[in-house]
Amino acid sequence: MQIVHLDHHADFKAWQTQARTLCAARIVPAQVRFVPPDRGEAAFDFGTTDQANSERTVIASKDFIDRAERVVCHNDPSRYDRLYRILWRLQDQPSLMRNSVDDDVRWIIEADKAVQRDRHKMHAFVRFRKVGEDAAGREQFMAWFEPSHFIVELATPFFTRRFPNMDWAIITPYRSAIWTGDALRFDSGGRKEDVPAEDVVEEQWKTYFASIFNPSRLKVSAMKAEMPVKYWNNLPEASLIPSLIQGAKDRERALMRSVNHAPNPIAEKATYQPDVIDEDLSPTDISALWQQVEGCRRCPLWNGATQGIAGVGPSNARIMIIGEQPGDKEDLAGQPFIGPAGQLLDQALTEAGLSRDQAYVTNAVKHFKYEVRSQRRIHKNPTASEVKACNVWLEREIELVKPEIVICLGGSAARAVNGRPIKVGENRGHVLTRPDGLNFFITTHPAYVLRVQRHEDRPAAYPDLVSDLQQVAQLLAA
Amino acid sequence: MTRHTLIDKLAILADAAKYDASCASSGTTTRSSLGKAGIGSTEGMGICHAYAPDGRCISLLKILLTNFCIFDCRYCVNRVSSNVKRARFSVDEVVTLTLDFYKRNYIEGLFLSSGIIQSPDYTMERLVEVARVLREDYNFRGYIHLKTIPEADPILIERAGELADRVSINVELPKEESLGHFAPEKSQPVIRRAMAGVKVRLDDAKDAQQSRILRKAKAPIFAPGGQSTQMIIGADTSTDSDILKTSTELYSGYGLRRVYYSAFSPMQDASLDLPPVRPPLMREHRLYQADWLLRFYGFERKEIEAASTDGMLDLDIDPKLAWALRHRERFPIDINRAPRELLLRIPGLGAKTVDRLIAARRMTAVRLGDLAKLTKTVKKAMPFIQTADYQPGNLTDTENLRARFAPPPEQLAFAI
Numbered sequence: 050m051q052i053v054h055l056d057h058h059a060d061f062k063a064w065q066t067q068a069r070t071l072c073a074a075r076i077v078p079a080q081v082r083f084v085p086p087d088r089g090e091a092a093f094d095f096g097t098t099d100q101a102n103s104e105r106t107v108i109a110s111k112d113f114i115d116r117a118e119r120v121v122c123h124n125d126p127s128r129y130d131r132l133y134r135i136l137w138r139l140q141d142q143p144s145l146m147r148n149s150v151d152d153d154v155r156w157i158i159e160a161d162k163a164v165q166r167d168r169h170k171m172h173a174f175v176r177f178r179k180v181g182e183d184a185a186g187r188e189q190f191m192a193w194f195e196p197s198h199f200i201v202e203l204a205t206p207f208f209t210r211r212f213p214n215m216d217w218a219i220i221t222p223y224r225s226a227i228w229t230g231d232a233l234r235f236d237s238g239g240r241k242e243d244v245p246a247e248d249v250v251e252e253q254w255k256t257y258f259a260s261i262f263n264p265s266r267l268k269v270s271a272m273k274a275e276m277p278v279k280y281w282n283n284l285p286e287a288s289l290i291p292s293l294i295q296g297a298k299d300r301e302r303a304l305m306r307s308v309n310h311a312p313n314p315i316a317e318k319a320t321y322q323p324d325v326i327d328e329d330l331s332p333t334d335i336s337a338l339w340q341q342v343e344g345c346r347r348c349p350l351w352n353g354a355t356q357g358i359a360g361v362g363p364s365n366a367r368i369m370i371i372g373e374q375p376g377d378k379e380d381l382a383g384q385p386f387i388g389p390a391g392q393l394l395d396q397a398l399t400e401a402g403l404s405r406d407q408a409y410v411t412n413a414v415k416h417f418k419y420e421v422r423s424q425r426r427i428h429k430n431p432t433a434s435e436v437k438a439c440n441v442w443l444e445r446e447i448e449l450v451k452p453e454i455v456i457c458l459g460g461s462a463a464r465a466v467n468g469r470p471i472k473v474g475e476n477r478g479h480v481l482t483r484p485d486g487l488n489f490f491i492t493t494h495p496a497y498v499l500r501v502q503r504h505e506d507r508p509a510a511y512p513d514l515v516s517d518l519q520q521v522a523q524l525l526a527a
Numbered sequence: 528m529t530r531h532t533l534i535d536k537l538a539i540l541a542d543a544a545k546y547d548a549s550c551a552s553s554g555t556t557t558r559s560s561l562g563k564a565g566i567g568s569t570e571g572m573g574i575c576h577a578y579a580p581d582g583r584c585i586s587l588l589k590i591l592l593t594n595f596c597i598f599d600c601r602y603c604v605n606r607v608s609s610n611v612k613r614a615r616f617s618v619d620e621v622v623t624l625t626l627d628f629y630k631r632n633y634i635e636g637l638f639l640s641s642g643i644i645q646s647p648d649y650t651m652e653r654l655v656e657v658a659r660v661l662r663e664d665y666n667f668r669g670y671i672h673l674k675t676i677p678e679a680d681p682i683l684i685e686r687a688g689e690l691a692d693r694v695s696i697n698v699e700l701p702k703e704e705s706l707g708h709f710a711p712e713k714s715q716p717v718i719r720r721a722m723a724g725v726k727v728r729l730d731d732a733k734d735a736q737q738s739r740i741l742r743k744a745k746a747p748i749f750a751p752g753g754q755s756t757q758m759i760i761g762a763d764t765s766t767d768s769d770i771l772k773t774s775t776e777l778y779s780g781y782g783l784r785r786v787y788y789s790a791f792s793p794m795q796d797a798s799l800d801l802p803p804v805r806p807p808l809m810r811e812h813r814l815y816q817a818d819w820l821l822r823f824y825g826f827e828r829k830e831i832e833a834a835s836t837d838g839m840l841d842l843d844i845d846p847k848l849a850w851a852l853r854h855r856e857r858f859p860i861d862i863n864r865a866p867r868e869l870l871l872r873i874p875g876l877g878a879k880t881v882d883r884l885i886a887a888r889r890m891t892a893v894r895l896g897d898l899a900k901l902t903k904t905v906k907k908a909m910p911f912i913q914t915a916d917y918q919p920g921n922l923t924d925t926e927n928l929r930a931r932f933a934p935p936p937e938q939l940a941f942a943i
Contacts, residue, residue, distance in 0.1 A: 148890035149883045150897035173574050177631045190630065208632075210559035211568040215630065250627045256534050257628075260541035261589060262579040265792045265806050271582025275575065286577055293580050304793035305803045312608035319597040319607045321643070323678070323712050344716060352703070353776050355723040356716060380780070381723040421775045424822065 051076055055085045055129065058199035058223060059122040068133050072107045078137050083129030087199070109139050112146045116161045119168075122199045123160045131156060167197045168204040174280050175208070175219060178248040187230075189216040193244040193283055201226050202235060209233055220244055251285040258286040264297035265304065330441055335364040335449050338442065342415050343383075348438035350416035350431070355380045360411025360446055367525060368408040369452035370394070371443070373461040373494060377426050380417035386410050390496040394458075397495065397511070401518030409450045413465035414439045428496075436465050447487065454480070455487060456521060459494030478517050480524065492517035531614050537624070539614040543594040543605050544640060546794065547697070548757055548787040550575075552586040552635035552670040555692040555752040565666020567629065567636070569692070573670075574635050587638040587672060588628050592616055592653055596642030600710035601798040602699065602762040602791060605642045609796045615644075621657050622665070629669055636670030636692070637661070643676060651679035651687070658690035672752070677713075677721035684721060685749075688728055693752035693784070696721050701773035705763035709801070722781040725754045729782060753784035760814060761807040762791040766838030771817055775828050778821070788814045813840040820847055823878050824871045843933035848874040851911055852929055858911040859919050862898065863888050875907030907932065 053067045064083060071081055117132050125131070135153050138145055148154055177190035190212075196204070205219060205226035218227045220239040227234045272290075281287035332338040342359035345351060358375045361384060370386075378388035386394055395405050413436055419426040431439075443465055447455065457463040463471045466489050467481075477491045493514055501507040531539070553573030560566055575584035593615035594605040604611060616624075625637045639657055643650045654673055661667040673691040675684045687694050696718055700706045703715040732749035756777060758770055774786045790806035797803050817840060820826040824847070834850040835841070841849045851858065851874045860869050862884060870881045880902040887893055887901070892915040899905045910922040922928070 144890070147886050149887045150891060150893065150900050155900055169572075169574070173576050175632050179631075188630065192632070207568075207570070210561050210570075211632075212566060212630070213561045214564065214566060248631065250631055253534060253537060253624065254628060254631070254633050256537050257541050257588065257590075258577060258579065258585065260538045261545045261585060263545050263581045263583075263792055266581035266583070266790070266808065268582035268808075269580055272578040272580050275582075275584070276578040284577065290580055297580065301793060304795060304797075305805075307793070307795050307797060308802055309609060309796045309798055311610075313610050316599065316608040319599070321597040321646070321712055323714065323717075351716070355719045355780065377780075381727050383720070383723075421779045421828065423825070423827075424775075424779050426779045 051081045053081070053083045053129075055083060058085050058087055059202055060085070061118045061121045064117075064121060064129050064132065068129075068136055069107050071133070072136055072140065073104050075103070075105065078130065078134040081130065081133055083133065085126070085129060087124065088126035105140070107136070107140065108143060109136055110143060110146050113139060113157075116146075116157050119164045119203065120157055120160045122164045122167075122203050124198045125160065128160065164198050164200060164203070168200050170280065171196055171200060171204040172207050174276075174284060176283060176285060177217060178245045179250075180245060183216070187214070187216060191217065191244045192219045193239075193241045194219055194221050195279075195283060196221055197279070199223065205233060248285075255286050255289055259289055259293060262293055264293075264300035267294065267297045267301075269294060331445060333449075335360075335446070338445055338449065342442050345415060345439075345442070347441070348416075348435045350414070350418050350435055353419065354416040356383050357415040358383055358385055358412065358417075359415060359442065360409050360450075361385060362406070362409035362411075364409070364450055366407060366409035366450055367453045368403070368521065369447065369450055369455045370408045370410045370458065371455060371462040371466065372410075372412045372458045373496075374412050374414035374428075374431055375417045376428055376496075377417065377419070380426075385412055389499060390494070393495040393499060393511075397515050397518055400515045402522040403518060408456075409446070409452065411443070411446055413443060413462045415442055431461060433464075436461060440465060453488065454521060454524065455489040456518070457489055457491045459497060462494075463489075463491045478520065490517070490521055533620060533624075536614040536616055536620070537590070539612050540591045540594060540616060541589065543591045543611070543642075544589045544638075546604060546789060546792060547589065547638075547640060547674075548583075548789040549672070549695060549755055549785070550584050550586045550589060550638065551672075551693070551752075551755070551785065553752070554784060555670060556748070558668040560666070560668055563666065565668060566626070567666075567668035569635075569668065569670055576633055576635065586635045587670060588625055588634045588636070589638040590616070590621070590624075590640075592621065592639060592641035592650075592657065593644055594642045595644050597645075598643050598710070598712045600699070600713065601801050602709055602759055604794040604796075606798070608798070611795050618653065618657050618660060622660050625661060625669075626665060626667070629667075634669075636667075636672070638672040638674075640674035641676075643678075647676045647678035648680050648683060651676045651683040655683060655686050655690065658687065662690050670752070675721065675725075677718045681721075681724050684724060685728060688725065688750040689748065691750055691752075693755060694725060694750050695755045695757070696725070697757045698773065698777070699757065699759055700763050701758055701765045701770045702763070705765060709763060719781075722754065722756070722777070722783075725750070726781040729753065754781065755783055755785040755787065757787040757789050760788050760790050760811050761804065762801055767810070767814060767817070767835060767840045768832050768838035770814060771821070771828055771831060774818060775821060786818060788818070809842050810840070813842060813846060817846045820850075825868050826850070844929065845874070847872070848907065848932060855923055858923050859913045860911060862912050862914055863893055873908050873911050875904035875911075876902060 051071060055063050113135065120128055120132060135157060146154060171194060175192045175194050177192045180189040180191050182188050201221055201224040209228055216229045218225060220243050223238040225236045225239055227236060329341055332341055339359040342357040345357045358379060372386060375385055376388045379385055398405055414431045418429045418431050420429050455466055457466050460473050463473060473491055473493060480488050480490050482488055498510045498514055501510045551573055555569050557571055558569045560568055573586055575586045577585040579585060595613050595615060596605045596607055599606045599608050628634045639654055641650050641654055658671050658673055671691045672693040673687045675687050675694045675696050677696050698718050700709060706713055706715055728749045732747055735746040777783050777786055788811050790808050790811040792806040793803035817831050820831060821828060830850060831846055834846060834853050840846050860873055862870065867881060867885060870876060883901050884893065894915045895917040898914060910919050910928055
């Protein structure tokens, strides 16, 4: 039997050095015993171990090393032996750690979880008390804490990142951590009496704790699950818990009867008035129309969208470009054609010798219509009635801007301008005239071009769009 | 007016803040004060420094700057017509309280909200000023969550995002009709526009972060902990379907980190049109479960709705089980073969269990006993799975399957 004495409770390096040597010499786990300070001494010598085995190279997976570095902090006195057994098994089963239903693997996972939880709880439940300040005004604090595992070295570097500019000491029964601004030092354990018994700020903290508690939601087991009673001794606020629990029912009963019978007189003096815009279906200038559209509720689409989005561009533009409806990006930003389709439109306009700045750009439908799939908003075609509801705005935009020509991008825009459905494929590329004399021109929507480009079955879609726009450019030049 | 001591103010302004459910301090950047002036750190994972007897986490100092308010939102304890005690903190008082609590390791940081005084802009400026003093004058690197006021100028909301880890705007009620009725000064479109503004800035910051690698310039930071919101459950007549519809719209549209559901709870001096009721805690719990199914389990809202009755989730059983009981033809699922998205549909198996199960089955044929090592709720899963050594037989189609999981009807209590 090999007995390995470890000087510290949590001493990964020492274990690693010894375990590597023993494992290389093929000393079987049953022949090895690691003795950290928290383990009783072996009562008798088990005799010597055969050393005749040939040496081998010891391997271990990263996952094992990561966990072992933490599991040495566990309070299980046999933790080092168990780690050695897993190390031993890893030599023949290098991927053992991935078998999460193996009993040794379950143990290390559970032990690791317990240590990490204890570390987390230490980060949460340490309560510093102010001791004073040094001559330079640097504040000094102390805390008494009783961890369940041997985690002082593991858990305290956290406090150096958080409180580097104050001096502090955390005392536990088995070890202390001390910070004075340069390096974190560890020393032997101490007693509760080593730490001041109070701090003036605790009264405020307790007031906060009592006030933030909602007596109508009493759930003592949920509290205890996350803040186990074993920690309460060292939490100043915990002394309030029994009385808060006891008084909760009465407080709730009182609240259930607490109804306002006379409004507070200050209510009469409150003057806030939200901006309300009167509905006006025939605004006389374009900026009034934009405001109207923003709050439009003529169809149910406003309900899921962010805002109604009218057109942008000069109010005396010679060209008006009409798309279908705003998309995801447009809905957020409140501007038409700023997403991928808008960028393609810009590019096509430029290639055709036109520019977006010359045009008044808008949509047939002013709100974004979508459905949510896998947490994303996916564009959905507007119905005929939604297009119709929005037509009031579109026609008003046409009346106010008085464009020489309207470019309809895609079927929804064409239908909105035409008043009834009209096929894009059959009618694109030449000027059409409405009974009221409005000239309009149909081409494909850039979003359609993007879609077919992705599937690569219509390589001509983009050049066709550009050549349609070139025709408009020529018409305007003539 | 009587002058309050700091302790009095704290009692009033914490009490006034407690109906906001959020207290998260997670999901922000990693920060350390080591080697720098100042105080504070964040490490990704949030920390709950205490738990109140209501089982809720106390991670942040959650207070109002003031509970004076010119709005009259009927569901709110601080509405102008209420006769509750009022108080107001100065900027310095909030800063000192935050630092005093932080140095003693009581909190991760500050969650500051406010009643609206004078105007939305004025109020928002005061909130921003607290965050500015903490960040700039004291180099505070702890967590800051600022409630933003949707009616305030977008420039102020932008400034809030530059200083805070998280910003939030509460929608409060899922439907515009209810909001219009109970909160006459508020409107969903205003709230959504403000959320959209935050989303655009979050996206801009993310884009800048990504292109920073090329340009090596310091990217602007905007609310690295994202934005969240809250809905009050049970104040109005909205159904669970209405609530989940709004949640999905908000998650998908504005990239919210969290939608909090807060059971409408009795409060001092309640409004006559919203008299006190016991908080619907189970309903709140089921909504959280449904929310998780939508975000982490690949469920669509329509599926959850189809497993509800009149738009309401089953209070007796969890929504995944409710869905499974109505889709028994899809079970049993072979846990040694099924893809992850199907495993996630099995009642009783959480996402973590599923991931561990997938790792384990690469090594061995998983048996029922093995599964029991991975989860405590194997009983709930049993009618819906098959393993190397187990078949549910007729159990999957048993008529009384629901009754096995639903709690027994409550015993009536008699007064003696």
